[in-house]
Amino acid sequence: MKLSKLDLELLNAIADIKEVPRGALNIRLNGAAVIRQSSPNISVGPNDDGTGLIVEIKPGTKDETVHVPVVLTQAGLQDKVYNTFIVGEGADATIIAGCGIHNDSHAISRHDGIHEIIVKAGAKLKYLEKHYGEGSDSGKRVLNPTTVITVEAGASAELEMIQIKGVDDTVRSTVAHVHEKGSLKIIERLLTQGEQKAESDIQILLEGIGGTAQVLSRAVAQGNSFQLFRAALIGKAACLGHVECDAILMDNARIRSIPELQAEDADAVLTHEAAIGKIAGEQLVKLMSLGLTEQEAVNTILEGFLK
Amino acid sequence: MLKLEDICMQVSNDNGENIEILKGLNIEFQKGKVYAVTGPNGGGKTSIAKVIMGIYRHTKGHIYLEDEDISDLSITERARKGIGYAFQQPPRFKGLTIKNVLNIASPEADLMYLRKYLRDVGLCPEDYLDRDLGAGLSGGEIKRIEMAQLLLRAPLISIFDEPEAGVDLWTIQKLLGLIVSRYKNNPNKTAVIITHNEKIIPMCDEILVVDGGVITAQGTPKEIWHLIKDDIECKVRDQCQGDVIYEIK
Ligand SMILES: Nc1ncnc2c1ncn2[C@@H]1O[C@H](COP(=O)(O)OP(=O)(O)O)[C@@H](O)[C@H]1O
Ligand SMILES: [Mg+2]
Numbered sequence: 001m002k003l004s005k006l007d008l009e010l011l012n013a014i015a016d017i018k019e020v021p022r023g024a025l026n027i028r029l030n031g032a033a034v035i036r037q038s039s040p041n042i043s044v045g046p047n048d049d050g051t052g053l054i055v056e057i058k059p060g061t062k063d064e065t066v067h068v069p070v071v072l073t074q075a076g077l078q079d080k081v082y083n084t085f086i087v088g089e090g091a092d093a094t095i096i097a098g099c100g101i102h103n104d105s106h107a108i109s110r111h112d113g114i115h116e117i118i119v120k121a122g123a124k125l126k127y128l129e130k131h132y133g134e135g136s137d138s139g140k141r142v143l144n145p146t147t148v149i150t151v152e153a154g155a156s157a158e159l160e161m162i163q164i165k166g167v168d169d170t171v172r173s174t175v176a177h178v179h180e181k182g183s184l185k186i187i188e189r190l191l192t193q194g195e196q197k198a199e200s201d202i203q204i205l206l207e208g209i210g211g212t213a214q215v216l217s218r219a220v221a222q223g224n225s226f227q228l229f230r231a232a233l234i235g236k237a238a239c240l241g242h243v244e245c246d247a248i249l250m251d252n253a254r255i256r257s258i259p260e261l262q263a264e265d266a267d268a269v270l271t272h273e274a275a276i277g278k279i280a281g282e283q284l285v286k287l288m289s290l291g292l293t294e295q296e297a298v299n300t301i302l303e304g305f306l307k
Numbered sequence: 308m309l310k311l312e313d314i315c316m317q318v319s320n321d322n323g324e325n326i327e328i329l330k331g332l333n334i335e336f337q338k339g340k341v342y343a344v345t346g347p348n349g350g351g352k353t354s355i356a357k358v359i360m361g362i363y364r365h366t367k368g369h370i371y372l373e374d375e376d377i378s379d380l381s382i383t384e385r386a387r388k389g390i391g392y393a394f395q396q397p398p399r400f401k402g403l404t405i406k407n408v409l410n411i412a413s414p415e416a417d418l419m420y421l422r423k424y425l426r427d428v429g430l431c432p433e434d435y436l437d438r439d440l441g442a443g444l445s446g447g448e449i450k451r452i453e454m455a456q457l458l459l460r461a462p463l464i465s466i467f468d469e470p471e472a473g474v475d476l477w478t479i480q481k482l483l484g485l486i487v488s489r490y491k492n493n494p495n496k497t498a499v500i501i502t503h504n505e506k507i508i509p510m511c512d513e514i515l516v517v518d519g520g521v522i523t524a525q526g527t528p529k530e531i532w533h534l535i536k537d538d539i540e541c542k543v544r545d546q547c548q549g550d551v552i553y554e555i556k
Contacts, residue, residue, distance in 0.1 A: 283398045285382060288381070288382040289382055292383065294383070300403070300411065301403075306402070
């Protein structure tokens, strides 16, 4: 299977892929796998009912990466996939997911990715997911990721989820279970423009003693766009949880941020911080005094903020 | 080099009334000289700097840079023409590293120089280059990075606004000494240091005392420092409630 120039451009935008990577890989193009390969330590195969993938990373695997990007270039396609990722005990691995949509039509292109991730005891996972849309007509690019992650005892996971741009509508749902001494960090960065809408709902259950969770959300809303961010931390044992939501609001955009803390144990320490506002005038003036134009200063601040 | 001619500046206060902050200033900063601007808090020192940089717009008068009237130029244009200002209270940036900001300050300077200037302000480059200019830095660290940017840019006129604030006395003495000696030996450039530092003021070529939006005294250290020192010290102490940077001899 040869990938077209457009496919490769989208892959590059979402997963820094310039050529087909070595190692474990699944590239899904317009609803079907076009390249699939396993590595000695990471098996990539279909699930039982053929609705998606099972990716298994062997216990003890060190420093390996699996790529599972999705590309939609066929206008009007409604794609749905169920993927399961199992990171074996003591393994240390990176999963690079992400979805790029190119839609030049007036029909809706949509991808729903339902991911279940299990990080076994003592394992370490880094999960990267970038979303990107482009196209010249009115056809909406819609992305609805659902992620359920279990962080077992002593395991750690870092999820970095970025919406680069061009996604018209997104409803993101993330549910996490963190067990004894497990640690979870979720970084989310969303940019919305024009008439776009984004909704993110994160729920973290800290179920074991000594579990930690951290959610860092950075949002930029421009034009008439709207973002809704909800993060709930539920502490069921002696644990540590923190939610931080920082948002920059421009033009006529709107942002709603709803952090929720629920402690069910006297030793659960849960905190949140939220700040929404326009770019600070002092920051603009400072960068302009170094010779940047106002527009360059705005771009620099936004790029840094969403980096 | 830089001339302020009859500069007035008004702002509106919380009640919507216009209040005059700068009241008809005439100042000429010359090339190859280092100026100390001092005076009590609220006197108008920062306002002068911001009017020169274009952050505050003056309501009357003219500003000339090398005989060109720059009164109507934007901050960006003034920066590009050779005006530089190290903020009294520099803002923080989430997601920009110290290296990013130094690169903006001087796009052509290579890494070697960035390191050198960080060392000059007393910061170890290895520890700081990749750090975020956000919440994790102390006030003193932010001030040093602010100074490094201006030293690196080396514009025609460099204005340092209370560089001593938050920086330990020993380092700042050394650092200001460095600024003074660097600019005194440079016939093409001008440095203006807004400061209360008693060791540094006498090292400058000229002292300007700003109080109530006007210049109340001006001259070489020999001419005026002994006359004004006690008076300023008193006022500064009153406003800082005893917490002054002047050293006790
Ligand atoms: N943006 C502003 N709005 C209202 N008042 C201001 C503003 N900037 C400065 N001032 C007032 O102008 C006076 C001079 O301030 P400033 O120039 O910061 O003094 P200095 O730097 O000498 O301490 C003070 O009374 C201050 O409160
Ligand atoms: Mg001041």
